Amino acid sequence: MNKNKRPTIATVANHAGLSVATVDRVLNARAPVSADTAERVFQAAQAVGYFAARLIGQRIHERRPTYRFGFLLLGTAKAFYGQLADAIDTAARRQGHANLGCQLEYVTDRSPAAIIDQIEQLAVQCDALAVVSFADPQINACIEQIRAAGVPVVALLSDVDALGQMPYVGQDNRQVGRTMGWLLAHLCGERGGSVGVLLGGYRFLGHQTRVDALQQYLAEQAPRLHVLDAVINLDDNRLTEEATLDLLARHPDLCGLCVVGGGGDGVISALRQRPPLPGLCSIVPESTPLSRQALSDGVLSLVIDSQVALIGTALIDVLLGLQQQPAFDAATQRVFVPLQIISRENT
Numbered sequence: 001m002n003k004n005k006r007p008t009i010a011t012v013a014n015h016a017g018l019s020v021a022t023v024d025r026v027l028n029a030r031a032p033v034s035a036d037t038a039e040r041v042f043q044a045a046q047a048v049g050y051f052a053a054r055l056i057g058q059r060i061h062e063r064r065p066t067y068r069f070g071f072l073l074l075g076t077a078k079a080f081y082g083q084l085a086d087a088i089d090t091a092a093r094r095q096g097h098a099n100l101g102c103q104l105e106y107v108t109d110r111s112p113a114a115i116i117d118q119i120e121q122l123a124v125q126c127d128a129l130a131v132v133s134f135a136d137p138q139i140n141a142c143i144e145q146i147r148a149a150g151v152p153v154v155a156l157l158s159d160v161d162a163l164g165q166m167p168y169v170g171q172d173n174r175q176v177g178r179t180m181g182w183l184l185a186h187l188c189g190e191r192g193g194s195v196g197v198l199l200g201g202y203r204f205l206g207h208q209t210r211v212d213a214l215q216q217y218l219a220e221q222a223p224r225l226h227v228l229d230a231v232i233n234l235d236d237n238r239l240t241e242e243a244t245l246d247l248l249a250r251h252p253d254l255c256g257l258c259v260v261g262g263g264g265d266g267v268i269s270a271l272r273q274r275p276p277l278p279g280l281c282s283i284v285p286e287s288t289p290l291s292r293q294a295l296s297d298g299v300l301s302l303v304i305d306s307q308v309a310l311i312g313t314a315l316i317d318v319l320l321g322l323q324q325q326p327a328f329d330a331a332t333q334r335v336f337v338p339l340q341i342i343s344r345e346n347t
Contacts, residue, residue: 006051007045007048007049007050007051008050009023009024009027009050011048011050012041012044012045012048012050013044015044015047015048016040016041016043016044017040018037018040018041018044022037022041023041026038026041026042026056026059027041027052027055027056027059035063035064035096035097036096038056038059038063039096041056042056042057064097064098064099065097065098065099065323066098066099066100066101067098067099067100067101067127067128067319067320067323068100068101068102068103068125068126068127069092069100069101069102069103069126069127069128069129069130069316069319070103070104070105070122070123070125070126070128070129070130071085071088071102071103071104071105071129071130071131071156072105072106072107072115072118072119072122072129072130072131072132072133073085073104073105073106073107073132073156074106074107074132074235074262075106075107075108076200076234076235076236076237076262076263077235077237077261077262077263077264077265077286079265079286079288079289079290080262080285080286080288080308081106083286083288083308084308084311084312085104086308087308087309087311087312087313088102088104088312088315088316089102089312090309090312091309091312091313091315091316092316094313095316095317095320097320098320098323100316103122103125103126105118105121105122107132107133110134110234112136112138112139113138115133115136115139116138116139116142119131119133119139119142119143119146119153120142120146123146123149123151126151127151127323128151128152128153128154128319128322128323129146129151129152129153129154130153130154130155130156130169130315130319131143131153131154131155131156131160132156132157132158133155133158133160134158134160134201134203134204134205135159135160135161135162135203135204135205136160136203139160140160140161143160143166147166150326152167152319152322152323152326153166153167154166154167154168154169154315154318154319154322154333155167155168155169155170156168156169156170156311156315157169157170157171157206157306157311158170158173158204158205158206158207159173159205159206160205162205164330164334165328166328167318167322167328167333167334168333168334168335169311169314169315169318169334169335169337170206170306170311170335170336170337171206171306171336171337171338171339172336172339173205173206173207173209173210173213174209174210174212174213175213175336175339176210176213176260176285176304176339177209177210177211177212177213177214177216177217177260178213178214178216178217179304179339179341180210180214180217180258180260180283180304181213181214181215181216181217181218181221181222182217182221183281183283183302183341184214184218184222184225184256184258184281184283185217185218185221185222185225187256187281187301188225188255188256188279188281189218189221189222189224189225190224191224191255191279192224192225192226192253192255193224193225193226193253193254193255193256194225194226194227194228194251194253194254194255194256195218195225195226195227195228195254195255195256195257195258196228196231196244196247196251196254196256196257196258197211197214197227197228197230197231197258197259197260198230198231198232198233198240198243198244198257198258198259198260198261198263198267199211199230199231199232199233199259199260199261200232200233200234200235200261200262200263201232201234201261202230202232204261206261207260207261210260210261211230211260214227214258214260215227225255225256228247228251231243231247233259233261233262233263233266234263235261235262235263236262236263236266237262237263237265237266237269238266239263239266240259240263240264240265240266240267240270241266241267241269241270242266242270243266244257244266244267244270244271245270245273245274248270248274248277254277254280255279255280255281256280256281256282256283257280257281257282257283258282258283258284259283259284259285260285261285262285264284264285264286264288264291264303265288265290265291267282267284267300268284268290268291268294268299268300271294271299271300272294272299276298280301281301281302282299282300282301282302283300283301283302283303283304284300284302284303284304285303285304285305285306286303286305286306287303287305287340287342291303292342292347295342295343295344295347296344296347298344301343302341302342302343303341303342303343304339304340304341304342305339305340305341305342306337306339307337307338307339307340310337310338311337314335314337315335317335318332318333318335321333
């Protein structure tokens with residue numbers, strides 16, 4: 001490149017739409033600038049090939065605060081939680097306001113004592129936590145102690161506080177349940193029949209809320225549909241497969257089948273083992289390669305997806321905000337990510 005045409009500070013400033021003085025402050029740390037402005041300068045320096053772009057990036061990195069966030073996810077529903085873990089990691093890398101480290105752990109033992117041990121270990125190592133857990137007096141007490149000690153905790157996907165008095169990121173679970181009810185009412189409400197429901201467990205407040213909302217909607221709007229006693233599947237695919245086969249065998253009038261937590265792959269496996277049941281409306285949560293293929297094959301009717309990319313971004317934003325504003329604020333710290341209904345036609 002001709003030396004007379006080498007990019008200069010003025011070139012960077014022009015590309016960024018900023019003054020030369022602002023670029024100089026970023027490059028030489030002469031005065032503080034906002035993180036967003038510094039990032040604009042860095043992006044412009046890279047775009048025009050400015051020789052000090054790498055130095056600018058290093059200076060920005062050094063000025064950012066550094067945090068380590070811990071995430072406790074469930075060890076079941078591996079396809080979904082793998083997608084969620086990737087979404088969290090991507091959101092952490094893309095944000096430009098702090099240097100973030102993400103420590104992900106998985107619940108394999110669902111006893112309260114084991115979960116408490118995992119939460120406490122993460123709290124020692126991290127600046128804030130996001131936890132997928134059921135509500136339990138001992139677990140809730142542990143979380144409150146950790147919050148009181150100055151480590152913020154966000155309930156992820158399912159509240160652990162029935163009153164909603166702590167940060168939360170996930171779907172509006174009442175909305176999910178009523179949406180499932182609406183879909184069932186419109187697809188099979190006229191002819192009537194039984195509806196099977198599978199859930200991880202009633203101690204997961206999100207699951208309980210979904211089931212309650214589903215039942216309430218059908219009682220109000222589709223009384224010809226009879227909701228069977230919910231079956232606990234522990235979010236396990238094998239148990240869900242067995243439970244689904246049992247429901248199909250015992251209820252010849254089964255017209256609806258809903259999974260409100262994990263285990264959707266088990267439903268798919270069960271439905272593939274039997275001849276197609278005409279008119280059966282099957283709904284599972286989470287868009288995964290397996291559920292998308294099942295939709296395409298006509299094995300499943302619908303998927304209600306929680307949009308993990310949006311959850312990952314919202315979660316990182318809330319955890320970062322808690323570093324500056326730890327006091328509970330429902331308006332900014334309880335984030336409901338919109339659901340997405342996926343059918344064969346928009347897979």
